[in-house]
Amino acid sequence: MKQAKYFAREVEAKWQEIWNKSKAYEFKHDSKKKKYYNLVELPYPSGDLHLGHWFAFVPSDAHARYKKMSGYNVFFPNGFDAFGLPAENAAIKRGIHPKDWTMKNIETMRSQFDTMGTMIDWNHTAITSLPEYYKWNQWIFLKMFEKGIAYRGKALSNWCPIDQTVLANEHIEAGKCWRCGSEVIQKEVEQWFLAITKYADSLIWKNPPQADWPKQVIEGQNNWIGKSEGVLIDFAGIEVFTTRPETIDGASFLVVAPEHQFVKNLVKTKEIEEYLLAASKKTEMERKEDRTKSGVFSGKYVKNPVTGKDVPVWISDYVLAGYGTGAIMAVPFADARDKEFAQKFDLPIIETSFAATPKGEKKINYHLRDWSISRQRYWGTPVPIIHCDKCGLVPVEEKDLPIELPYNVDYTPKGKPPLASDEDWLNVKCPKCGGDAKRDAETLDTFFDSAWYYYRYVSPKFDKAPFDKELVSEIMPVDVYFGGSEHTLGHTLYARFFTKFFKDLGLVSFDEFAKKRAQHGVILGPDGNRMSKSRGNVVNPDDVVREYGSDTVRLYLCFMMPYEATSPWSPTAISGIYKFLRRVWDMLEKVNDSKVFQEDLSLMHQTIKKVGEDLEMLQFNTAVSSLMIWLNHLSAKEEVSKEEYETFLKLLAPFAPHITEELWQLTNPSASSIHLENWPVFQSKYLINENINIAVSINGKLRDTISVKRADIKNQEEIERKAKQSEKVANYLNSEPKKVIYVEGKIINFVI
């Protein structure tokens, strides 16, 4: 068959259009078929697809395509995490409305996704900034409010006293507000929280883990939840939490956090006032960075309940208000931090017997804190709560959802939440008493949006609940969830939390939303550094696609390193992949009905086995290299049989969907898509070779290899005899070996 030259872009554009028009990848649920939910973290619409997106989606697409060819009804949706601060900042900078900026980016990225050639079904999508999506954010929030999971609480935040507003860490420059330049302080601010700590215990991974998640994630989350069992001990009115009650006889002083109730009730000296002010000026970052201990004596003493001695109470910010009771008993003899503090302020260090048994209530504490979800920002989901002077916090009624985010709002920063400046939107009647009331002007953290989006994908148009319970029970949980390791402690933990909450609501029946989690690594710039505009080492995937085509980029991304690794992009190595695809293309010319030999079949079936196993286990790089080995073998032959070539195309199809489709149709003009073909099945009988090479070693050192007949493989005497015949071996074997170890079909070792 005479073949034209390989023009990747032509072939790719052609098939992308055909697949789109024929709706080739539309998911149709069928309860009779086994389903496979293949999920990739939804991208943020930052403007353009970068290589990181390609690396997240391409190997997972290869996996999905392999699953489809293996007989699964594969569900591969995608959407956009469209709310959030970057849209607002970019919009302020460029004078475009965040919504317009976001929707334009989505459009751009959506068409860039088309050039990737994935089997994503875009009918099942979610754009979190659309009312049809965030309506259900609000619905979930109201359920959480009803169950006491969403509540108003106080937490220390960065506070600008002039602007009267909370500031994000990135909006503080050298301790000063980015807008007005006044000094930022730490203030207890009222805000919305989700009581994730109520689920702390059920979020802890068991041993063995209940789902196939990376060890790194499981241990990371368990450490983050940080369960610690201890005791609450009362020191004459000040309650402390300790995990080491047996050391109480060495407790020579108490330390309370500056924000502790005890301090608030204290008659303060000038020295104390000064310390409190200084502590309040330290931002969270500074408290973390400044490791030297500071503090001030409160002037008060309390009795140690075990020794009966009076111990001084100190105030210091190395004790955290938000953990335990905000007060500790200091045992400088046993604790390094207490010791440092005692030495600095010349406090007594008393030996402990480690045998004391103080009275106290058992208490379990978690490092995990409740999740603060309020954002004093415009571009997010409005909190569906009405503040009424008479009735307090009144939930919006379900029939009034969604509370839409008004479009014409001055979202430039000016000291209060942008929504609070839209009087028309803000002022409402209280649903309870009918009196004047105001809407909550805050918006939800975008991690709220992304905590449940994969449920919405299942039934994106469903209008009675966040998702269709019946359909979710058939399609969920997710079979494999691809994403980045940066979401170990945030997003994936929140997603697990939402799932447990949904279970309590009776919406789902499973405990974990994803059976398996696969975390990809990072592609560095060619110089070995993280890609960044300022370094000028950013590789733009569009440029590479233009040069080599999408199939080459896809194959190279799968081949360049293990999926979880972090390595630099090589602008030269990708040319080898292009060459590989061109050889596959040109090979069509020598495809005919030629005979295949045992040797050919053996390698073919070995490759079928290897590529299938590797795609199953997400080891894409070695799958590609085994295809290269087979191609090298085929290239050396004068003729290639149709069977070999078609099998090769099928194995390559998940990685390079366009070129394989084109070549498939050229060999089978009447055939339907290669991506609807069945995955080849290997036959064990072809994996076995007639002759087997066995390594011969002496004292573990390789000396020779011998070839033996398969029939003799179990016959150790025969193999020993053959091995001894080898001249090289005989040179070393001048006496009878002390011991002979034979590993069937692999190695024979003589010990002398």
Added chain:
RNA sequence: GGGCGAGUGGUGGAAUGGUAGACACGCACGCCUCAAAAGCGUGUGAUCAUAAGAUCAUGAGAGUUCGAAUCUCUCUUCGCCCACCA
């Protein structure tokens, strides 16, 4: 300070107790060409040797084993995440 992971040719990486360096890039030489590019072929861990071959070699050191890149211990370097959590 804590947790997790990793250290293999010039480079990306294979091999998770049994022939180290698969596959690919790069490089060298050759073929083709007026020439170049492309393509094809051969070689390519190090050292010694004309060669056959030998010796050494998976961050360093020790251990277990007939046999260790792989398991154990000590040290070391790097990466990621967390970090005053009582």
